[in-house]
Amino acid sequence: MRKKVLLMGKSGGGKTSMRSIIFANYSAKDTRRLGATMDVEQSYVRFLGNLILNLWDCGGQEAFMECYFAAQKDNIFKNVEVLIYVFDVQSQELDKDLHYYQSCLESILQHSSQAKIFCLIHKMDLVPEDMRESLFNERQSILTNVSKPLQCSCFRTSIWDETLYKAWSQIVYQLVPNVKGLEKTLTNFADIIDADEILLFEKATFLVISHCTRKPHRDARRFEKISDIIKQFKLSCSKLTAAFQSMEVRNSTFACFIELLTPNTYVMVVISDPSISSEVTLMNIRNARKVFEKLEKDVSRN
Amino acid sequence: MIEETSTVVNDIDSDKNDNKTSYMRPNILLTGLRRSGKTSIQRVIFTKMQPSQTQFLKSTPHLTINQFSCGSFINFQVQELPGQLHVFPSLQFPNSDGTHNGSSSLYDDDNTTHLVSGGYDMERLLKRCNAVVYIIDAQDDYSQSVSSLNMIIQSGKRVNPRLRYEVFIHKVDQLSEEAKIETQRDIHNQVREHFADVNGGTDSWPLTSFGSNPNTQSLLINFHLTSIFDHSIFEAFSKVIQKLIPQFNHLEDLLNYLISASNMEQAFLFDIQTKISIATDSSPTDMQMYELCCDMIDLLINMSEIYGRSNDNVVQTTEDDGIINDEQSYDNPDDEDDENEGHIVNGIHESTNSYSNYSFSTTPMVTSFASMTETITEPTSNVFDSMSSSVIKLTGGRALYLKEINRHLALICVLREEALTKQAIIEYNVNQLKKSILELFHLTPQTSSSSVAS
Numbered sequence: 144m145r146k147k148v149l150l151m152g153k154s155g156g157g158k159t160s161m162r163s164i165i166f167a168n169y170s171a172k173d174t175r176r177l178g179a180t181m182d183v184e185q186s187y188v189r190f191l192g193n194l195i196l197n198l199w200d201c202g203g204q205e206a207f208m209e210c211y212f213a214a215q216k217d218n219i220f221k222n223v224e225v226l227i228y229v230f231d232v233q234s235q236e237l238d239k240d241l242h243y244y245q246s247c248l249e250s251i252l253q254h255s256s257q258a259k260i261f262c263l264i265h266k267m268d269l270v271p272e273d274m275r276e277s278l279f280n281e282r283q284s285i286l287t288n289v290s291k292p293l294q295c296s297c298f299r300t301s302i303w304d305e306t307l308y309k310a311w312s313q314i315v316y317q318l319v320p321n322v323k324g325l326e327k328t329l330t331n332f333a334d335i336i337d338a339d340e341i342l343l344f345e346k347a348t349f350l351v352i353s354h355c356t357r358k359p360h361r362d363a364r365r366f367e368k369i370s371d372i373i374k375q376f377k378l379s380c381s382k383l384t385a386a387f388q389s390m391e392v393r394n395s396t397f398a399c400f401i402e403l404l405t406p407n408t409y410v411m412v413v414i415s416d417p418s419i420s421s422e423v424t425l426m427n428i429r430n431a432r433k434v435f436e437k438l439e440k441d442v443s444r445n
Numbered sequence: 446m447i448e449e450t451s452t453v454v455n456d457i458d459s460d461k462n463d464n465k466t467s468y469m470r471p472n473i474l475l476t477g478l479r480r481s482g483k484t485s486i487q488r489v490i491f492t493k494m495q496p497s498q499t500q501f502l503k504s505t506p507h508l509t510i511n512q513f514s515c516g517s518f519i520n521f522q523v524q525e526l527p528g529q530l531h532v533f534p535s536l537q538f539p540n541s542d543g544t545h546n547g548s549s550s551l552y553d554d555d556n557t558t559h560l561v562s563g564g565y566d567m568e569r570l571l572k573r574c575n576a577v578v579y580i581i582d583a584q585d586d587y588s589q590s591v592s593s594l595n596m597i598i599q600s601g602k603r604v605n606p607r608l609r610y611e612v613f614i615h616k617v618d619q620l621s622e623e624a625k626i627e628t629q630r631d632i633h634n635q636v637r638e639h640f641a642d643v644n645g646g647t648d649s650w651p652l653t654s655f656g657s658n659p660n661t662q663s664l665l666i667n668f669h670l671t672s673i674f675d676h677s678i679f680e681a682f683s684k685v686i687q688k689l690i691p692q693f694n695h696l697e698d699l700l701n702y703l704i705s706a707s708n709m710e711q712a713f714l715f716d717i718q719t720k721i722s723i724a725t726d727s728s729p730t731d732m733q734m735y736e737l738c739c740d741m742i743d744l745l746i747n748m749s750e751i752y753g754r755s756n757d758n759v760v761q762t763t764e765d766d767g768i769i770n771d772e773q774s775y776d777n778p779d780d781e782d783d784e785n786e787g788h789i790v791n792g793i794h795e796s797t798n799s800y801s802n803y804s805f806s807t808t809p810m811v812t813s814f815a816s817m818t819e820t821i822t823e824p825t826s827n828v829f830d831s832m833s834s835s836v837i838k839l840t841g842g843r844a845l846y847l848k849e850i851n852r853h854l855a856l857i858c859v860l861r862e863e864a865l866t867k868q869a870i871i872e873y874n875v876n877q878l879k880k881s882i883l884e885l886f887h888l889t890p891q892t893s894s895s896s897v898a899s
């Protein structure tokens with residue numbers, strides 16, 4: 144199954160940076176080396192095994208942009224599943240950015256009217272912390288307005304913190320087949336082993352694709368934080384020419400396990416009952432593998 | 446144990462006039478030309494400042510003294526001396542034989558008297574300290590810096606012949622691997638040439654251990670390539686601290702014993718707040734493994750911050766209480782003097798990354814004499830507790846195992862996955878090690894920790 148994802152926005156906005164971090168194991172620092180993208184750079188990333196994301200990273204220099212809406216229009220805008228439009232928050236030419244965005248929407252409406260649209264207000268780290276909220280709200284309402292009649296989802300992002308993972312996890316969530324079935328199985332599993340929380344990660348990106356929460360948690364940003372934490376650690380493992388395989392962390396109030404679940408997913412189980420030993424939880428995870436593997440196979444057959 | 450401590454330390458501290466308590470708080474004199482990176486290094490290691498934020502630091506105009514504690518029992522003092530060549534009056538007028546300082550406290554006159562006189566009595570500082578950490582900016586023309594280092598060594602040889610010099614060839618993040626080696630060799634040679642005659646030949650160069658030749662005038666000097674943008678600065682500082690810990694050899698023996706008894710590859714003892722490794726087993730450690738251990742600490746703390754912070758946290762072990770009590774007896778009596786002098790004591794605290802406000806009970810205490818205006822943030826919660834532990838498995842059959850030793854210290858072991866299957870044995874051995882370490886530092890809890898689960 145192949146799904147086309149368009150990445151668009153002004154040159155220097157951070158499109159290539161984001162996709163390199165999410166899909167190609169770049170660290171935020173590594174992105175400083177990136178040069179401007181010439182024309183369109185296509186890449187295929189295997190996501191959840193049989194799902195293949197076809198990323199179209201469209202270089203944002205004006206000469207290219209003009210081309211996209213003219214000669215290349217059909218080629219670029221047909222069969223789009225997801226459009227990700229990146230706005231550089233520091234851009235001094237908001238009007239121009241919006242103008243290109245609208246041209247883009249027109250073409251989408253014409254060729255792929257079913258596409259999901261995401262707007263990322265990017266490089267938020269450059270805005271003082273106390274101004275981020277209001278600035279984001281202002282941009283969001285502008286974008287919602289100009290997008291009509293199409294719907295867009297807005298996210299604030301920065302490659303320097305976990306907001307990146309929040310946005311991308313929501314984006315890929317749109318593309319995961321059978322999310323409902325996955326959620327249901329996860330909830331069952333959580334009930335059986337009496338977990339406080341279970342997260343399901345896509346293996347390569349460590350983005351959260353499903354979760355079940357049985358005990359309320361104060362931190363609503365924890366999923367993206369965890370993606371970020373584990374991703375960082377995976378990067379440091381790779382320096383040792385070894386790869387991260389599994390993890391157990393505990394203190395007196397919790398135990399948390401991250402284990403491979405299916406060939407395409409990791410699972411994270413959080414337990415706060417101290418009487419449940421590690422061995423038991425690990426065995427439970429092992430037993431759940433069959434169920435989830437079967438679920439994955441069934442989906443790919445359909 | 447007490448004897449052990451004092452003999453070893455007297456060894457380090459050659460100044461017999463020194464206040465007896467000074468050995469409780471090893472002194473590190475951190476110096477180097479201006480803008481070489483002294484303040485940045487301290488901020489990055491002890492207050493978790495982001496390396497990129499150091500570019501906004503103002504230059505330090507005065508001698509600044511910072512007290513740090515590490516692992517609850519290692520207290521040490523870092524004196525940052527702004528390095529301008531002309532501040533060594535005692536070099537121009539060599540007069541000092543050290544008798545003029547029969548004062549009671551280390552910390553008062555060093556600063557009050559000499560600041561007023563507009564310069565620093567270098568010899569006095571050198572006499573008082575246990576190690577000199579000298580920072581050379583490798584991105585700059587370093588010839589002036591090296592001659593300044595030579596002057597310091599010269600002066601140190603006179604007043605404190607057993608003093609150890611740790612030269613940080615710093616800011617090497619911008620240099621190629623080749624340039625690093627070349628720079629190190631060049632600096633090394635420049636220092637050696639300067640002291641070749643005095644040293645009576647070069648065969649004793651470099652000397653790295655105190656024990657090897659206690660009576661010669663040989664120079665104890667080490668070179669480290671460092672940068673605040675990677676882990677090299679933590680590793681270098683760890684080495685400096687390790688040499689100042691009187692119990693280091695014992696710790697090393699204990700870790701050696703642990704890895705052979707439990708079939709492990711490597712073991713590190715970390716201060717979790719600063720990520721200074723206060724001891725390792727004696728096998729050669731590679732930088733990358735050290736880095737991974739640091740990252741494992743981050744992982745453990747970050748995950749614990751998210752899931753391990755229940756409000757009804759009642760697990761305050763008796764063990765911790767024991768440590769707190771002991772800590773007090775370890776306190777330096779000079780602390781009192783510090784306060785009487787009206788120094789500003791404040792802890793600087795910056796969070797390492799956006800979401801973990803590293804919360805530990807040791808705050809670095811910063812005692813400064815200038816008008817440093819840092820804000821105080823007292824750490825509140827402590828997610829690193831007596832049950833903290835972690836196991837991480839890597840491909841290729843390697844695994845990392847982390848275990849709490851006390852609320853500041855973590856043991857991290859590198860081992861094969863097969864060895865990990867005998868987890869009961871490992872846990873037993875680690876608990877034995879834990880007991881020995883606490884004993885070594887007289888931190889034995891009243892209620893014994895022998896009833897540990899295995």
Ligand SMILES: Nc1nc2c(ncn2[C@@H]2O[C@H](COP(=O)(O)OP(=O)(O)OP(=O)(O)O)[C@@H](O)[C@H]2O)c(=O)[nH]1
Nearest residue numbers: 154155156157158159160179180202203266301302
């Ligand atoms: N401060 C900050 N810088 C960022 C962020 N994301 C990307 N950058 C930097 O922005 C620069 C340009 O990023 P690219 O990813 O090459 O931009 P692009 O959108 O692909 O540009 P074109 O290929 O020309 O369209 C790089 O130096 C990145 O390091 C961010 O969130 N914050």
Ligand SMILES: Nc1nc2c(ncn2[C@@H]2O[C@H](COP(=O)(O)OP(=O)(O)O)[C@@H](O)[C@H]2O)c(=O)[nH]1
Nearest residue numbers: 479480481482483484485499500502616672673
């Ligand atoms: N590239 C690089 N710059 C550094 C490093 N350490 C410090 N600096 C920079 O050196 C400058 C001077 O640092 P500072 O700590 O104030 O020097 P001090 O006068 O010795 O205390 C600052 O701009 C730091 O950002 C390093 O490891 N690499």
Ligand SMILES: [Mg+2]
Nearest residue numbers: 158159179180
């Ligand atoms: Mg690009």
Ligand SMILES: [Mg+2]
Nearest residue numbers: 483484504505
């Ligand atoms: Mg300074």
